[in-house]
Amino acid sequence: MNKKKFIQVFEYQKLRYDDSGDFRNHHFDAMVKFNELHQNKYFTIIHKGIQFGSYVGVIQIGGLTIEILPKADNNENADKNLWQNVLLNMLKVCKHIQVESISETQLKKRYHSILDVYFEMYLIEIERLVKKGLIKKYRKNQSNQNALKGKLLFAQNIQQNLIHKERFYCEHQVYDKNYLLHQILFKGLLILKSFINDSLKDKLNRLLFEFQEFENINIQKIHFDKIILDCKNQDYQKALEIAKIIILNYSPSLNYGDENLLTLLFDMNTLWEEYIFRVLQKHKTEEVEVSFQNSDKFWENKRIRPDIVLKTKDETFVIDTKWKIVKANNPADDDLKQMFVYNLHWKAEKTLLLYPKTNQADSDFGTFHFDDLGKKCKLGFVDITNEFMIKNSGMVAKEIFSKL
Template sequence: MNSRKFIQVFEYQKLRYGDTGIFRQHHFDAMVKFNEQHQNKYFTIIHKGLHFGNYVGVIQIGGLTIEILPKVDNSDNPNKKLWQNILLNMLRVCRHIPVEALSETQLKKRYHSILEVYFELYVSEVERLVKKGLIKRYRKVQSNQTALKGKLLFSQNIQTNLVHKEHFYCGHQIYDRNHLLHQIIYKGLLILKTFVNDTLKDRLNRLLVEFQDFETLNIQKKHLDKIVFNRKNSDYMKAFDIAKILILNYSPNLSVGNDDLLTLLFDMNVLWEEYIFRTLQKFRPDGMEISFQNSEKFWENKHIRPDIVLKTSNDVFVIDTKWKIVDRHHPSDDDLKQMFVYNLHWKAEKGLLLYPGTGQVDGDFGTFHYNNYGKKCKLGFVDITEQNGIRNGFFVAKEIIGKIMD
């Protein structure tokens, strides 16, 4: 990828066309149209530009890549490589990237953008499948034949062969490689052809030769939902998962410049919540049960759902995660009221509002003054960074559990 066509920004940062020389109005127009198609949830439109919000990830418009990184420090010059590495690892832990497909060596490799990780993984997976041998399957076809083959389709035969009595319009099965699973994989390769960088282009072209005789379908979600994995095709799951991501996030021709657009965007609040849960789940102490997003009725048809509930043989604890920077002495009223309801409903001994750490010191447990309720809540901060990467999950989990059981 040409670095001159690569822009890195942070969440809540602004980007205006003309400022960089490579982000231009036709890119802006495509992104505005894309955002409108998704209820304007990804960013806010400002004068001649965009104001990014809590969505991070990557947007590629033709030859331009815009990577949006998370950031929870107050530095005027944050380390982009550090935060890209953290985002990549959070996506891996939360399984937005196939975990088994991403080796430690690949994790340490320098990528221009997160999207390149998906591209390389996809090409490698499809290469492996081709080398192993693409599987054949039975598929149903309908065609006009000079001999009766399979089942005669009477109505179509009458319409097609009223004059040519020597032909038969039949429905029959063919056993070959041109089936839906391969057509989905092929669609993923065709999407890559629009966006791939020079280092992968030769490998991609060699793969496209292997698929050139396959039918090209306009793959939609309904096609993806038809795929059922079994013992024979289970080896395709990793490639299918990445193809699905590429297909569902691909938007062709969104602007007058005919720039195709590919997006991988993640709500940082949701990603932080899931990352903390999966880290705790993996490194939880013996005898502790950890559940995620418990949902129970609260009023009529409304539900409440704390992020994480921890249970031991004696106690219940509630954790609600917040991806934002706050002062330890000033939790918002809404956050405290939310924790009060969670503690009351789940009969929790203590509640923890958990924020990403940027050098803050945890607050003390405060008591809710309600009918001698006696339940407590505090603000806690956990730093997930170390040197040029993400902190070991074992130490993150140990620290969090220590905060709430203190």
């Protein structure tokens, strides 16, 4: 029986620990420690609990999974399955889940939490590599030998074999599978032992058996930087990318008892910005150029960076995305000033402040009164859901283009 607990909350929602519930005091303590190690950016500590912010995703503490979902509606009883599907779809579009074979229908039905998507794809990729045959590679090995083999390391030999004169501390080449790339994949499998659901345990154990002779080392970011993919090992790319996500988001130092912590969190403002760009880029016409995160010098060492810039042969438009619910369709003063600067600096005719839609209507284009330049700005709202379903990305793109 699967004993793992699962809690779903929305962004900005509060979660308090209660000894009679699934979220306990030791879970709270681990989350506080994790948040402190990251400058308290992921959530706010409140009395006997947590208040989530703009970060969405998954926090898994041993047997407890907490999934934080985005929400762009005013419904207190919002459909959590719908917003989980929205998050999964946005991650897929933004290539944070690089799973071309998974359809939107599968994303809706198959997974308990978004971490399960990563876990299953990791096992699928490792299994595929094992069936194909793990690549051997020459590597340098340093060890004590009963016979001189390769190059004698004098300093280490004196240190190791002062008494055992019959031994030689040598460096020699070995042709096998026990090298850094496979050690990284092995570490990812070992981490999954603490977090994976029961339905995937058999597959995980079979793969761990294939890796049982590999060395278990402490993998850090620097190890991933050492990996160079070439024509021989290019097939490892997807497995390596998922391993990097699993290993670098794993916090074994935050354990309470036998429970470790694994996180996969995304700033919803950044995710919304990238999602809108990728949707526009995918469905643009040949006459439109769409660019993302343009950056230019502004003042001294400060730079200016609009979210998305659209260019046609005759016009330039700037889109500034904002993931928040606003009731009025009048822009705030600070937003207007920011968009006016974008108009001037990027020589844009129009700028658009783009929000997720609940029940608002777009504003009309208003004109900036400055030297009769005729620069314009408005608020726009786009719905990424269609009643109880995710809206097709082509429809989303068409709706945004029509606003300009």
